Amino acid sequence: MRLSLLSLLLLSSCLSTSSTSLSGNGDPLPSWADGGLKETIVDFVEGATDPESVHFVPPEERIAVFDNDGTLICEKPVYSQLAFMIDRAMGYVEDDPTLGDQEPYRSLMDGTFGRTNDIDAFIELAMKTHTGMLDEEFVAIAEAWLASARHPELGRPYTELAYAPMLELVSFLQEEDFQVWICTGGGLDFVRCYAKDVYGIGPENVIGSSTQKAYREIDGRGEFMRLAELVNPLNDGPAKPVNINRYIGRSPIIAVGNSDGDLEMLQYVAQRHARTLTLLLHHDDGEREFAYDAGIERALIVAAEGEIEVISMSRDFGTVFAPAP
Amino acid sequence: MRLSLLSLLLLSSCLSTSSTSLSGNGDPLPSWADGGLKETIVDFVEGATDPESVHFVPPEERIAVFDNDGTLICEKPVYSQLAFMIDRAMGYVEDDPTLGDQEPYRSLMDGTFGRTNDIDAFIELAMKTHTGMLDEEFVAIAEAWLASARHPELGRPYTELAYAPMLELVSFLQEEDFQVWICTGGGLDFVRCYAKDVYGIGPENVIGSSTQKAYREIDGRGEFMRLAELVNPLNDGPAKPVNINRYIGRSPIIAVGNSDGDLEMLQYVAQRHARTLTLLLHHDDGEREFAYDAGIERALIVAAEGEIEVISMSRDFGTVFAPAP
Numbered sequence: 279m280r281l282s283l284l285s286l287l288l289l290s291s292c293l294s295t296s297s298t299s300l301s302g303n304g305d306p307l308p309s310w311a312d313g314g315l316k317e318t319i320v321d322f323v324e325g326a327t328d329p330e331s332v333h334f335v336p337p338e339e340r341i342a343v344f345d346n347d348g349t350l351i352c353e354k355p356v357y358s359q360l361a362f363m364i365d366r367a368m369g370y371v372e373d374d375p376t377l378g379d380q381e382p383y384r385s386l387m388d389g390t391f392g393r394t395n396d397i398d399a400f401i402e403l404a405m406k407t408h409t410g411m412l413d414e415e416f417v418a419i420a421e422a423w424l425a426s427a428r429h430p431e432l433g434r435p436y437t438e439l440a441y442a443p444m445l446e447l448v449s450f451l452q453e454e455d456f457q458v459w460i461c462t463g464g465g466l467d468f469v470r471c472y473a474k475d476v477y478g479i480g481p482e483n484v485i486g487s488s489t490q491k492a493y494r495e496i497d498g499r500g501e502f503m504r505l506a507e508l509v510n511p512l513n514d515g516p517a518k519p520v521n522i523n524r525y526i527g528r529s530p531i532i533a534v535g536n537s538d539g540d541l542e543m544l545q546y547v548a549q550r551h552a553r554t555l556t557l558l559l560h561h562d563d564g565e566r567e568f569a570y571d572a573g574i575e576r577a578l579i580v581a582a583e584g585e586i587e588v589i590s591m592s593r594d595f596g597t598v599f600a601p602a603p
Numbered sequence: 604m605r606l607s608l609l610s611l612l613l614l615s616s617c618l619s620t621s622s623t624s625l626s627g628n629g630d631p632l633p634s635w636a637d638g639g640l641k642e643t644i645v646d647f648v649e650g651a652t653d654p655e656s657v658h659f660v661p662p663e664e665r666i667a668v669f670d671n672d673g674t675l676i677c678e679k680p681v682y683s684q685l686a687f688m689i690d691r692a693m694g695y696v697e698d699d700p701t702l703g704d705q706e707p708y709r710s711l712m713d714g715t716f717g718r719t720n721d722i723d724a725f726i727e728l729a730m731k732t733h734t735g736m737l738d739e740e741f742v743a744i745a746e747a748w749l750a751s752a753r754h755p756e757l758g759r760p761y762t763e764l765a766y767a768p769m770l771e772l773v774s775f776l777q778e779e780d781f782q783v784w785i786c787t788g789g790g791l792d793f794v795r796c797y798a799k800d801v802y803g804i805g806p807e808n809v810i811g812s813s814t815q816k817a818y819r820e821i822d823g824r825g826e827f828m829r830l831a832e833l834v835n836p837l838n839d840g841p842a843k844p845v846n847i848n849r850y851i852g853r854s855p856i857i858a859v860g861n862s863d864g865d866l867e868m869l870q871y872v873a874q875r876h877a878r879t880l881t882l883l884l885h886h887d888d889g890e891r892e893f894a895y896d897a898g899i900e901r902a903l904i905v906a907a908e909g910e911i912e913v914i915s916m917s918r919d920f921g922t923v924f925a926p927a928p
Binding site: 338341413457466467470480481482484488490491492493499500502509510516517519520523524525526527528542545546549 | 663666738782791792795805806807809813815816817818824825827834835841842844845848849850851852853867870871874
């Protein structure tokens with residue numbers, strides 16, 4: 279299913295884009311509405327890739343970073359990895375009902391988790407559901423969940439809920455020799471489980487939150503044991519530019535986010551080159567998706583000052599989700 | 604100077620390699636001696652890249668990892684980053700002679716550092732010389748040092764002392780659509796200062812030891828302050844496979860090292876696919892370079908069991924260093 283979604287979009291992108299010129303008949307971004315940010319994006323990419331342009335950027339410096347949940351893919355009412363954590367935790371309680379008296383299970387069961395719990399409780403839940411097993415075991419668990427879970431309101435696999443305009447933008451940039459990276463607060467290994475199939479972004483281009491791992495020889499084979507300890511703070515806020523520096527070592531010229539947790543990343547990118555494209559997706563379309571301002575307040579204020587362009591989902595997304603395959 | 608070295612080797616590689624076939628007239632590895640491992644390497648790459656071969660590997664899975672000091676570049680009598688640390692530390696003592704009574708300066712001055720000191724003293728020296736400044740300041744310091752420092756015995760810039768056969772191998776693999784990564788115990792940012800110019804390996808393909816950084820707004824611009832704390836253990840031994848998993852997220856099919864610190868990386872790579880190429884460079888050429896077995900004992904024993912191929916510098920390197928530009 280996930281492969282089909284990607285294939286469909288890559289195909290539509292191939293069919294609609296001239297391979298040599300953006301100014302031909304092809305439209306590289308058919309799911310973007312005309313008259314809004316689409317032209318800004320195409321102009322930016324044309325300038326960066328045209329050797330005759332004063333804005334030309336050599337291929338090795340064409341780097342774009344995208345936040346994941348809420349930027350590339352739907353995150354409401356709950357993003358896929360949190361749904362995964364809750365499902366796994368509920369499974370633990372099913373196996374051992376006495377856990378229901380303990381945190382974080384109690385607040386998960388009475389629906390107050392996320393309201394009454396703090397970041398430490400969140401991390402505790404993440405550790406309980408993501409660690410204590412071998413790496414390959416975790417990947418199998420996550421892949422099985424991703425294949426079977428359904429979005430509670432839209433009824434589709436979470437991995438089908440990537441935004442069609444964003445998938446086109448990723449493909450468009452890759453065709454124009456951009457390195458496209460994900461820089462997510464989500465878990466590195468969880469996002470890698472679907473990033474290649476859904477977005478066409480390989481595991482080596484995913485930056486995320488991650489846990490320590492111990493390399494141990496088990497039955498003569500080296501294995502990674504997942505340990506209940508974060509490598510670093512969660513990859514959010516100021517940690518995003520720090521990890522872009524650590525993993526990429528060059529400043530991107532394009533950054534796309536959707537929340538205050540992406541603000542430092544967007545500002546960092548905007549400051550580092552004379553010409554950059556920094557985009558903030560505003561979820562203002564309650565008809566076709568979910569409308570919300572919580573968690574984007576600071577970023578919207580900064581964007582209003584002109585450094586960052588706001589993608590209005592209601593205005594700029596001609597299509598929100600690709601049709602089910 | 605460094606650019607010229609790379610250009611020279613890329614040029615020689617381009618001139619000597621047929622662009623479509625390895626079996627044409629071109630020799631992709633002219634600095635490797637015939638009759639030894641050269642044929643093994645070429646056979647491996649031919650199998651991995653020939654769509655008709657049972658050993659074909661799709662481009663996205665063609666990943667090669669190289670250790671740096673002692674594998675790609677000369678590390679004796681002292682590797683460049685340690686020389687950099689010592690030079691900087693001596694500069695501190697020049698500025699403030701009272702430091703000479705304190706460790707790690709005292710043992711540096713009396714020549715016992717590295718013999719009497721332990722890993723903690725080494726890390727302390729690394730922190731004193733690599734942190735406490737902005738990232739851009741550190742890069743400027745390291746680049747200035749790399750431009751002016753000379754190898755104490757060979758009299759050439761350290762960055763000219765990459766091995767010609769290894770530079771050819773890196774270029775050859777890149778031409779054959781391999782992602783070539785460095786996985787070094789050395790400092791991430793130090794190695795990145797020359798990896799692109801010397802090896803043609805961009806900063807996003809360097810994995811190394813690194814320090815924490817704080818993202819801070821200074822005069823309205825986000826800056827990275829380098830903090831005196833390692834992100835993780837040094838990228839050595841079992842940390843190498845852990846970081847390959849973290850940064851790349853796929854198992855390489857080629858790994859090249861030269862010491863016991865590379866053993867887990869080599870074993871990990873050898874175990875993960877049916878057909879892999881794992882190479883251990885043995886410095887057995889005291890005539891043309893430096894002959895030494897210290898620090899490679901364990902790896903040589905494992906190699907003798909057949910899992911890892913030993914590159915004998917005296918037998919396999921037709922040329923050791925490229926001529927000065």
